[in-house]
Amino acid sequence: MINKNIKSSAAIISATDLKKRIQHHLNSTLGDRVICEDAYKNTPQNKQAYWQATSLALNEIIIDKLQASKVQQAKSxxxxxxxxxxxxxxxxLLSNNLHNLNLYKSTEKALKSLGFDLADLCEEGAxxxxxxxxxxxxxxxxxxxxxxxxxxxxxxxxxxxxxxxxxxxxxxxxxxxxxxxxxxxxxxxxxxxxxxxxxxxxxxxxxxxxxxxxxxxxxxxxxxxxxxxxxxxxxxxxxxxxxxxxxxxxxxxxxxxxxxxxxxxxxxxxxxxxxxxxxxxxxxxxxxxxxxxxxxxxxxxxxxxxxxxxxxxxxxxxxxxxxxxxxxxxxxxxxxxxxxxxxxxxxxxxxxxxxxxxxxxxxxxxxxxxxxxxxxxxxxxxxxxxxxxxxxxxxxxxxxxxxxxxxxxxxxxxxxxxxxxxxxxxxxxxxxxxxxxxxxxxxxxxxxxxxxxxxxxxxxxxxxxxxxxxxxxxxxxxxxxxxxxxGITPRRWLKSCNPLLSELLSKHVDDDWAKNLNSLSSLSPLADNASFQKKFMAIKHQNKVALTTEIKTLTGIDVSPEAIFDVQIKRLHEYKRQHLNLLHILALYRRLLADPDLPMQPRVFIFGAKAAPGYQLAKEIIYATNKIAEKINNDTRIQDKLKVVFLPNYRVSLAEKIIPAADVSEQISTAGKEASGTGNMKLALNGAVTIGTLDGANIEIAEEVGDDNIFIFGLTVDEVKALDIKGYNPYHFYETNNEIKACLDWLDTDYFTPGRAGELSSIKQSFLEGGDPYKVLADFESYSDAQQALGVAYQDKKRWAKMAILNTALMGKFNSDRSxxxxxxxxxxxxxxx
Ligand code: CBF
Structure with a gap:
C-alpha cells in the first residue's frame, strides 16, 4: 500500500547497470585507485574510492536530470x-540523493555484489x-x-x-x-x-x-x-x-x-x-x-x-x-x-x-x-x-x-x-x-x-x-x-536518517508521507494501540542501541539504552541555555549523592554543540560540561543513574544519528530569544518529546501535538519583558533557593577540576555579577519541575509511547514543503x- 506515487529513476536504472557505472568510475575516472585483493578490500583507501565512484556514478545520472530540468524550465x-x-x-549528499531518486535499494544491491555495504560507504563522505x-x-x-x-x-x-x-x-x-x-x-x-x-x-x-x-x-x-x-x-x-x-x-x-x-x-x-x-x-x-x-x-x-x-x-x-x-x-x-x-x-x-x-x-x-x-x-x-x-x-x-x-x-x-x-x-x-x-x-x-x-x-x-x-x-x-x-525536509530528517521508523510508517500510512507529511496524522488512532506502540518503541530502542555504540566510539563512555536519552543539540549560546540544562544536571547529581536510592529512571544527557571560537563563555560552558561529565560518569555511588555525554564535532551527519535515538528534546531558550528553532521539529518528528519554553516554533509544536504531549515550562515572553522592566535580581534566586546556591557554589570548588578551584566559576559569575541576562535562575525551578514530571511520564511505558507516536504523527505542519x-x-x- 505504500509509495504508490513514486515516479522514480529505479525503473530505468537497475542494480546491474549501477554496478557497471561504479566499476567504470573506479577503473577510469579514479585511475584504478583500488587494491583488488580481498585482504585490502575494506581499507580506508578502498572505501574512499568506492564512495567516490558510487557518488560519481550517481552524479552522472543526476546531471542528466539537471540538463533535462533546465530544458523544461526554459520551455515552461x-x-x-x-x-x-x-x-x-x-x-x-550520497544517501540523501539516493533516497530522493529512489535508487537506494538498487545501489545497495550493486555494492553488495561488489562486497561493500552502502550504509557503511555513506559514512565516507565529508x-x-x-x-x-x-x-x-x-x-x-x-x-x-x-x-x-x-x-x-x-x-x-x-x-x-x-x-x-x-x-x-x-x-x-x-x-x-x-x-x-x-x-x-x-x-x-x-x-x-x-x-x-x-x-x-x-x-x-x-x-x-x-x-x-x-x-x-x-x-x-x-x-x-x-x-x-x-x-x-x-x-x-x-x-x-x-x-x-x-x-x-x-x-x-x-x-x-x-x-x-x-x-x-x-x-x-x-x-x-x-x-x-x-x-x-x-x-x-x-x-x-x-x-x-x-x-x-x-x-x-x-x-x-x-x-x-x-x-x-x-x-x-x-x-x-x-x-x-x-x-x-x-x-x-x-x-x-x-x-x-x-x-x-x-x-x-x-x-x-x-x-x-x-x-x-x-x-x-x-x-x-x-x-x-x-x-x-x-x-x-x-x-x-x-x-x-x-x-x-x-x-x-x-x-x-x-x-x-x-x-x-x-x-x-x-x-x-x-x-x-x-x-x-x-x-x-x-x-x-x-x-x-x-x-x-x-x-x-x-x-x-x-x-x-x-x-x-x-x-x-x-x-x-x-x-x-x-x-x-x-x-x-x-x-x-x-x-x-x-520547516524541515522529511526526506533527510526521517526517511534517510531513520530507515527503521520510515519502514514502519510506510506500512501504516496510505500515502507517500515523505512528500505529504500531513498524512502521518492518520497514525494518531494507533497511538494507543499496544501492538503499534511495541513496534514503534522497539525501533526507538534499536536506534538507541546504535547511538550507544557511536557514543562509545566517539567518547569511550558506556551508556545504557534503557536510560532516557535526553538530547540538546544546537550551537552553543547563552540564550539557548545549555547552562540551564547543566545546572539541572548538577542538581540531579546532588540529589542522587544525598540519596543514592532515589527512585528515578536512569538518564543520559547528550550534548552536541560548537562554540564560536571567540565566544569565551560558550567555550567555558563546554569545558564545564565535559568536566562535570567526567566526574559524574565515573562516580560509582550513583549507580549509573546519571550519565553526561558531550559528543565532539556536532554536525549534520552526527545529528542524523542522534535524532532517531532521542527520547527527549531540550528546547529551553529564554522566551523571545530563539526565532524559531528547527532542531525542535526534527526531534519531534522522530518521536522525541519536547521539554521547552514558549519560544519560537515550540509554541506551534505545542499547538500541533497538544499540551499532553509536550512539557512546557518557564517564563513567557511577556513575563520576561515584565521582569526586565521591574528589574531582575538573580541574587534573589541564589539566596532563596538552596539547590541553586549549592550548585553554583560547587562550581567555585575544585570538585570537578581537582587542584584547580575556580576554573568553572565564570558560569556562576555570569549568573550573579553578570546579571543572568538570559534568566536561567528565574526559570530553574519551573524547569526542574517539568523534568520531574517528564521522568514520571517516562516510567509509564504506555503513556510515553503514546506521546512519542503522536509527536511523529502530528509534525505535518513542519514540512519545509509547506514553508x-x-x-x-x-x-x-x-x-x-x-
Ligand atoms: O530561521 C532559521 C534559524 O535561524 C537562526 O539559527 C539564526 O541564525 N538566526 C535562529 O537562531 C533560529 O531560531 C532559526 O530557526
Whole structure:
C-alpha cells in the first residue's frame, strides 16, 4: 500500500547497470585507485574510492536530470526564485540523493555484489558544512523542497575552501581545526568557467559631465576579483526536477602580474592572487555579526555581485535583453530572497548595475528592486543585526554608498516625512544611517525599505518583529511584514536518517508521507494501540542501541539504552541555555549523592554543540560540561543513574544519528530569544518529546501535538519583558533557593577540576555579577519541575509511547514543503515548471 506515487529513476536504472557505472568510475575516472585483493578490500583507501565512484556514478545520472530540468524550465518559461545565502549546511549528499531518486535499494544491491555495504560507504563522505547552524540548514532544507515541488530555483552562496571548523576536545576544552571538505575535490561539484564573473571593488567615484549638462557618477574601481562558479546539483524527491546550488570561488583577475614576475619578485607576483583567494577561503564561524571585519564585508559583496550578474545573464539568455522597456518582464520572471541581512548588498548592486550598466532611470531601477527582493529576518538579538561602518563602505564600495544615500534620502523625505511630518526623532530612528561617533549602515533597514515582503520565521517571532523590532515600518507598510514558519525536509530528517521508523510508517500510512507529511496524522488512532506502540518503541530502542555504540566510539563512555536519552543539540549560546540544562544536571547529581536510592529512571544527557571560537563563555560552558561529565560518569555511588555525554564535532551527519535515538528534546531558550528553532521539529518528528519554553516554533509544536504531549515550562515572553522592566535580581534566586546556591557554589570548588578551584566559576559569575541576562535562575525551578514530571511520564511505558507516536504523527505542519508553498503563495508568486 505504500509509495504508490513514486515516479522514480529505479525503473530505468537497475542494480546491474549501477554496478557497471561504479566499476567504470573506479577503473577510469579514479585511475584504478583500488587494491583488488580481498585482504585490502575494506581499507580506508578502498572505501574512499568506492564512495567516490558510487557518488560519481550517481552524479552522472543526476546531471542528466539537471540538463533535462533546465530544458523544461526554459520551455515552461516559469519565474525563478534565486535564494541568496551566505550559508548552506548541506551535510552529506550520497544517501540523501539516493533516497530522493529512489535508487537506494538498487545501489545497495550493486555494492553488495561488489562486497561493500552502502550504509557503511555513506559514512565516507565529508559533510558540506558551509554554514553555522539553523539559518544554513534551513537554506539546505528549502533547496530540497524547491526541487521536490518542481520550482525553478537557484541557490547562491560562497564556495568556501574551509567550512565550519572541526571540533575536538582536549582535556575538556574545545579545539578547532580547519575543515577540509574538498581537499581532493568533491564528486558532486561541476565547475562552470563559462559563467565566471568579474567583480570590481575599491577605488573612487568620479562625476562625469554629460552632453546635456547633467553629472553622472562613474566608479573607477581599484581592483578586480574573479568569481568562478561551482554548481552542486539539488535533487528533488520523487520529482523530475534537479536544480543547482551555485557557489562562487574567488580568484585574482589575472593569475600573475607578469611585469613584477619578470623583475624576479616571485612572492610579490603572487600577492594579488593570495588576496583574492582569501575572500572565499573560510566560513566565518559565528552566528552573529562580525562588525568591522573588512574581509567578511567583501565576502558579502563578492557573492552578491557575482549572483546579481549571473541572475541577469541567465534572464537575458532566456528572455532577451534587459532594458527599461522589458523590466516588467524581469520582475515577472525573477524573485530574489535575502536569507537574513548577509546578502543586503545585492540590493545596492542590482541598483548600480541597472543605473550604470543598463541605463535605467532611478525610478525604474528602484521600482524593479522593490518587486524582486524580499527579506527573511532570523533573529531579534541586537548583536546579530548587522551594521557596517560608513567608512568601510566608502573604502570598499564607494559607488554603492552614493546609491545608498539616495535611497535613504528619498525614503526619509517622501515616506517618513509624509507619515511623520518634520519629525527629526523619527527620521533618526528609521534612517538607514545610524548617526554617532562612527556612522553606521543599518543593513536591516535597507532590506525592509526595499523589499516588498519581510518575513519572520515562526508566528511569535514574526509578531515580535512587527511589535518590537520594526513597529514604525509596520505602521508605514502594514502589509509588508509577514510570517512564514520554518520547516524541515522529511526526506533527510526521517526517511534517510531513520530507515527503521520510515519502514514502519510506510506500512501504516496510505500515502507517500515523505512528500505529504500531513498524512502521518492518520497514525494518531494507533497511538494507543499496544501492538503499534511495541513496534514503534522497539525501533526507538534499536536506534538507541546504535547511538550507544557511536557514543562509545566517539567518547569511550558506556551508556545504557534503557536510560532516557535526553538530547540538546544546537550551537552553543547563552540564550539557548545549555547552562540551564547543566545546572539541572548538577542538581540531579546532588540529589542522587544525598540519596543514592532515589527512585528515578536512569538518564543520559547528550550534548552536541560548537562554540564560536571567540565566544569565551560558550567555550567555558563546554569545558564545564565535559568536566562535570567526567566526574559524574565515573562516580560509582550513583549507580549509573546519571550519565553526561558531550559528543565532539556536532554536525549534520552526527545529528542524523542522534535524532532517531532521542527520547527527549531540550528546547529551553529564554522566551523571545530563539526565532524559531528547527532542531525542535526534527526531534519531534522522530518521536522525541519536547521539554521547552514558549519560544519560537515550540509554541506551534505545542499547538500541533497538544499540551499532553509536550512539557512546557518557564517564563513567557511577556513575563520576561515584565521582569526586565521591574528589574531582575538573580541574587534573589541564589539566596532563596538552596539547590541553586549549592550548585553554583560547587562550581567555585575544585570538585570537578581537582587542584584547580575556580576554573568553572565564570558560569556562576555570569549568573550573579553578570546579571543572568538570559534568566536561567528565574526559570530553574519551573524547569526542574517539568523534568520531574517528564521522568514520571517516562516510567509509564504506555503513556510515553503514546506521546512519542503522536509527536511523529502530528509534525505535518513542519514540512519545509509547506514553508516553501507559503513563500510561493505570499511572496514569490511562482508556478511549478512541470
Ligand atoms: O530561521 C532559521 C534559524 O535561524 C537562526 O539559527 C539564526 O541564525 N538566526 C535562529 O537562531 C533560529 O531560531 C532559526 O530557526
Amino acid at each position: 518559461a516559469t519565474k525563478s526564485i534565486n535564494y541568496l545565502s551566505l550559508e548552506y549546511l548541506m551535510g552529506r 559533510d558540506l558544512a558551509l554554514g553555522n547552524g539553523g539559518l544554513g540548514r534551513l537554506a539546505a532544507c528549502f533547496l530540497d523542497s524547491l526541487a521536490t515541488l518542481d520550482y525553478n530555483a537557484m541557490g547562491y552562496g560562497i564556495h568556501y575552501q574551509h567550512g565550519l571548523f572541526k571540533q575536538s576536545f582536549k582535556d575538556g576544552h574545545q579545539i578547532e581545526q580547519p575543515d577540509m571538505w574538498r581537499e581532493f575535490g568533491s564528486p558532486w561539484e561541476i565547475c562552470r568557467p563559462e559563467a565566471t564573473q568579474l567583480i570590481p571593488v575599491y577605488g573612487y567615484v568620479e562625476q562625469q559631465a554629460q552632453t546635456d549638462g547633467s553629472l553622472t557618477s562613474v566608479w573607477r574601481a581599484g581592483k578586480m576579483l574573479k568569481g568562478v562558479p561551482w554548481d552542486i546539483p539539488i535533487v528533488g524527491y520523487n520529482s523530475s526536477t534537479v536544480n543547482a546550488l551555485r557557489l562562487w570561488e574567488c580568484r585574482a583577475d589575472s593569475a600573475f602580474d607578469w611585469d613584477t614576475l619578470n623583475q624576479g619578485d616571485y612572492l610579490q607576483a603572487h600577492h594579488d592572487q593570495v588576496n583574492a583567494e582569501t575572500v572565499s577561503k573560510v566560513l566565518y564561524p559565528n552566528d552573529e555579526h562580525d562588525a568591522g571585519n573588512e574581509l567578511r564585508f567583501i565576502q558579502q559583496y563578492f557573492f552578491c555581485a557575482c549572483s546579481i550578474k549571473d541572475i541577469i545573464s541567465r534572464y537575458q539568455l532566456q528572455f532577451g535583453p534587459l532594458t527599461q522597456a522589458t523590466s516588467r518582464n524581469f520582475a515577472d520572471k525573477v524573485a530574489i530572497q535575502l536569507n537574513d541581512t548577509h546578502p543586503t548588498i545585492a540590493i545596492l548592486e542590482l541598483m548600480r548595475v541597472l543605473l550604470d550598466e543598463y541605463d535605467f532611470s532611478w525610478q525604474n531601477a528602484w521600482q524593479l528592486a522593490g518587486k524582486v527582493f524580499s527579506y527573511t529576518n532570523h533573529t531579534l538579538l541586537p548583536e546579530a543585526l548587522e551594521k557596517w561602518s560608513v567608512s568601510l563602505f566608502e573604502h570598499v564600495l564607494p559607488r554603492h554608498l552614493t546609491i545608498l544615500y539616495r535611497i535613504n534620502e528619498a525614503f526619509l523625505n517622501d515616506e517618513v516625512n509624509a507619515m511623520w511630518p518634520n519629525n527629526e526623532a523619527m527620521r533618526a530612528r528609521l534612517s538607514i544611517i545610524e548617526e554617532g561617533e562612527q556612522r553606521k549602515v543599518r543593513m536591516a533597514h535597507l532590506c525592509v525599505i526595499t523589499s516588498h515582503k519581510v518575513n519572520g520565521v515562526a508566528q511569535i517571532h514574526s509578531d515580535l518583529v512587527k511589535k518590537d523590532l520594526f513597529p514604525e515600518f509596520n505602521q508605514l507598510w502594514p502589509e509588508k511584514l509577514t510570517n512564514v514558519t520554518n 516553501i508553498e507559503d513563500y510561493v503563495k505570499n511572496i514569490w508568486f511562482l508556478t511549478p515548471s512541470v
